[in-house]
Amino acid sequence: MKKILVLMLSLILVFSLVACSKDDGGSDGGLIKVGVINNDPNESGYRTANDAAMRSTFTKENGYDANFYNNNDAAQQIATAQQMIQDEVDYLLLSPASTTGWDQVLKDAKTAGIQVILFDRMLEADEDMYVAAVVSDMAAEGKTAVDWLASQGLSEYNIIHIQGHMGSDAQVGRTGALDEKVAAEASWSYVTQQTADWSEETARTIVQSVIDAGTPFNVIYAENNGMARGAVAALDANGITHGKGGDVIVMGFDSDKWAFESVLSGSWNYMGLCNPLQAEKVDKIIKDLEKGTKPAQKIIYSDEPGFNCDTLTQADVDKFGT
Amino acid sequence: MSPSVKTPEAKTKKPEDSFFKRLIRQQLFIPIAALLLLVVFNLIADPSFFTISLKENSLGNPVLSGNIISVLDNASELVILAIGMTLVTAASGGQDISVGATMAIAGSVILRMVCGGQITSDTMQMNLFLAVLIGAVVAMLFGAFNGALVAYFKIQPMVATLIMFTAGRSIAAWINNNQLPIINDIAFKYAGTFLPGIPVPTPIFITVLVIFIFWLAMKRTNLGLYTQSVGINANSSRLNGLDPKLIKLMTYVILGACVAVAGFIRVSRSGSINYSRIAENIEMDAILAVALGGNALSGGKFNIYGSILGAYVIQFLTTTLYKYNVPSTALPAYKAVVVIALVVLSSPVVREKMSGLKKRPAKTAKEVS
Numbered sequence: 272m273k274k275i276l277v278l279m280l281s282l283i284l285v286f287s288l289v290a291c292s293k294d295d296g297g298s299d300g301g302l303i304k305v306g307v308i309n310n311d312p313n314e315s316g317y318r319t320a321n322d323a324a325m326r327s328t329f330t331k332e333n334g335y336d337a338n339f340y341n342n343n344d345a346a347q348q349i350a351t352a353q354q355m356i357q358d359e360v361d362y363l364l365l366s367p368a369s370t371t372g373w374d375q376v377l378k379d380a381k382t383a384g385i386q387v388i389l390f391d392r393m394l395e396a397d398e399d400m401y402v403a404a405v406v407s408d409m410a411a412e413g414k415t416a417v418d419w420l421a422s423q424g425l426s427e428y429n430i431i432h433i434q435g436h437m438g439s440d441a442q443v444g445r446t447g448a449l450d451e452k453v454a455a456e457a458s459w460s461y462v463t464q465q466t467a468d469w470s471e472e473t474a475r476t477i478v479q480s481v482i483d484a485g486t487p488f489n490v491i492y493a494e495n496n497g498m499a500r501g502a503v504a505a506l507d508a509n510g511i512t513h514g515k516g517g518d519v520i521v522m523g524f525d526s527d528k529w530a531f532e533s534v535l536s537g538s539w540n541y542m543g544l545c546n547p548l549q550a551e552k553v554d555k556i557i558k559d560l561e562k563g564t565k566p567a568q569k570i571i572y573s574d575e576p577g578f579n580c581d582t583l584t585q586a587d588v589d590k591f592g593t
Numbered sequence: 594m595s596p597s598v599k600t601p602e603a604k605t606k607k608p609e610d611s612f613f614k615r616l617i618r619q620q621l622f623i624p625i626a627a628l629l630l631l632v633v634f635n636l637i638a639d640p641s642f643f644t645i646s647l648k649e650n651s652l653g654n655p656v657l658s659g660n661i662i663s664v665l666d667n668a669s670e671l672v673i674l675a676i677g678m679t680l681v682t683a684a685s686g687g688q689d690i691s692v693g694a695t696m697a698i699a700g701s702v703i704l705r706m707v708c709g710g711q712i713t714s715d716t717m718q719m720n721l722f723l724a725v726l727i728g729a730v731v732a733m734l735f736g737a738f739n740g741a742l743v744a745y746f747k748i749q750p751m752v753a754t755l756i757m758f759t760a761g762r763s764i765a766a767w768i769n770n771n772q773l774p775i776i777n778d779i780a781f782k783y784a785g786t787f788l789p790g791i792p793v794p795t796p797i798f799i800t801v802l803v804i805f806i807f808w809l810a811m812k813r814t815n816l817g818l819y820t821q822s823v824g825i826n827a828n829s830s831r832l833n834g835l836d837p838k839l840i841k842l843m844t845y846v847i848l849g850a851c852v853a854v855a856g857f858i859r860v861s862r863s864g865s866i867n868y869s870r871i872a873e874n875i876e877m878d879a880i881l882a883v884a885l886g887g888n889a890l891s892g893g894k895f896n897i898y899g900s901i902l903g904a905y906v907i908q909f910l911t912t913t914l915y916k917y918n919v920p921s922t923a924l925p926a927y928k929a930v931v932v933i934a935l936v937v938l939s940s941p942v943v944r945e946k947m948s949g950l951k952k953r954p955a956k957t958a959k960e961v962s
Contacts, residue, residue, distance in 0.1 A: 313771070319773060322771075343869075437922055465921040468921075470871075472862070475862070477921065480912060480915035480916055483658065483663055483912075485641065500863065504862065508650050508786060510650045510651055511651075528713075
């Protein structure tokens with residue numbers, strides 16, 4: 272038993288060494304060496320699509336020697352970024368888990384002559400510190416959603432607000448727009464405002480507890496689709512109608528195909544698109560930079576409309592669903 | 594085994610002198626007191642907390658709804674895990690911190706089976722019972738892996754299970770090729786929501802069934818006795834003809850089965866899975882439930898019913914905090930305060946103080962049993 276284990280462990284060790292040496296030797300042969308730092312692909316459907324797109328774009332066939340790292344912990348991301356800088360990657364692609372704490376990484380990259388491109392999420396830094404940012408404008412997404420909600424003309428807005436991971440770019444932007452509106456309008460109020468940390472299960476529990484408390488509500492504003500789904504599960508369990516013509520307006524965000532279908536079928540009212548597919552744009556920027564062309568704009572926002580159950584078409588679902 | 598049963602000896606004592614003291618020494622005193630405290634608090638603060646109403650869900654089924662139902666329903670996974678965790682704790686003197694990750698694995702396997710490898714599926718591609726069985730076998734294998742590390746390689750349980758704690762969720766994602774599968778078949782959701790025509794959430798029935806199975810196992814088999822004796826002294830159990838390694842391994846496999854049931858309930862609540870969020874931190878609640886139940890985390894004597902009560906206390910607390918709109922970011926802090934209070938209260942030193950400073954060689958119920 273023990274011998275087998277020792278054998279297995281040493282085999283694993285040998286394999287991992289082989290894997291490492293392969294990576295090190297790969298930078299030759301005209302490949303562009305990139306380091307990709309992203310969040311955990313299992314966090315949500317959005318991230319899964321985002322990560323998959325990055326991995327399928329930055330391939331050997333496409334002329335890249337890419338190293339991927341996924342973690343939701345900014346400290347781990349920073350440590351890995353520094354490692355990648357030491358490995359002298361040509362480009363560092365970043366989707367920071369937090370908006371702050373990246374100054375030293377950006378400085379080191381600049382000193383080493385490594386170009387930094389942000390994708391998906393912003394961070395707080397001077398514009399000189401990166402070549403380009405292909406990101407979602409979370410505040411605009413929030414504003415589009417809140418404007419749509421306002422256009423529904425309800426006499427009273429009693430909102431269950433389910434927030435994402437506190438401090439993330441997506442949460443800050445989407446919460447900001449709603450907070451502003453609720454503060455400004457007398458007929459808008461929160462029944463509850465809780466973070467479910469992107470968790471469907473927690474979202475369900477939060478909505479169930481509001482229902483148990485007997486407080487009336489007519490809007491669920493969930494900051495991603497998974498949480499909206501959890502909220503809807505609670506509504507269904509209590510026989511509360513939702514969606515088109517229902518008692519409760521259900522709103523979600525991101526780009527999951529199943530969520531699009533929920534809006535299309537009228538089970539949900541609204542989904543704010545958050546486009547996870549920045550990989551192609553980033554790829555184009557790098558290819559241009561290699562030819563010597565700098566991107567025309569520093570910050571490139573994805574076009575992110577909101578879709579509602581009255582106007583969504585199957586064509587949109589096929590075009591934007593992931 | 595059950596300390597709440599009055600021993601014949603107790604009757605001979607002067608009741609007015611010893612009742613309170615004996616009460617405090619009961620292993621189940623802390624969880625029951627905590628539960629009563631929460632009930633009383635809610636009764637005073639807002640009696641409507643206990644309202645239960647009969648509604649009709651969106652499928653037209655009659656369903657019961659209310660805070661108490663929510664507590665019983667949402668505690669299901671935790672209760673089932675706490676039972677398995679109690680056995681593991683008792684036998685190996687340590688805890689399995691990988692239960693949340695293994696739940697993700699079990700859930701992932703079950704979903705993969707019923708979705709037939711597709712991302713979304715409107716009907717189940719496999720017999721549900723078979724899918725759950727496969728999920729259970731996988732979870733038990735992972736349990737056996739943990740158990741083998743603990744029993745045969747003598748690795749500290751927390752360190753041994755740290756491996757699956759770290760890797761489990763990635764394995765769960767890998768099982769489904771990093772896709773998030775969704776099953777829309779209503780029959781799949783029966784276990785996590787309601788059976789047609791039955792107004793009580795199905796997880797409550799499953800929990801009762803699991804508790805009943807363990808009650809039977811405790812009554813009819815030597816599982817309890819063996820587990821306990823291995824936990825108290827592995828060497829002397831070995832000299833008495835038991836195989837401590839095998840028994841430790843077995844408790845981890847049993848926990849694996851519990852994990853599979855809990856994972857099944859969790860995925861069937863929504864028909865989907867989010868690998869990094871599903872049952873996040875549930876291992877900590879499960880360990881807490883064991884501790885709240887008055888079980889020594891260093892192993893040995895144990896009381897499954899204490900852990901079950903502990904799990905309900907935790908869920909009751911969570912639901913109460915939600916009810917009073919405590920921000921969910923602040924939940925852990927409130928929980929921590931309560932935990933500190935309960936843990937300190939249940940420490941032998943404080944209990945001794947509480948039951949009076951008189952030195953008396955009174956036997957506690959634990960010793961009697």
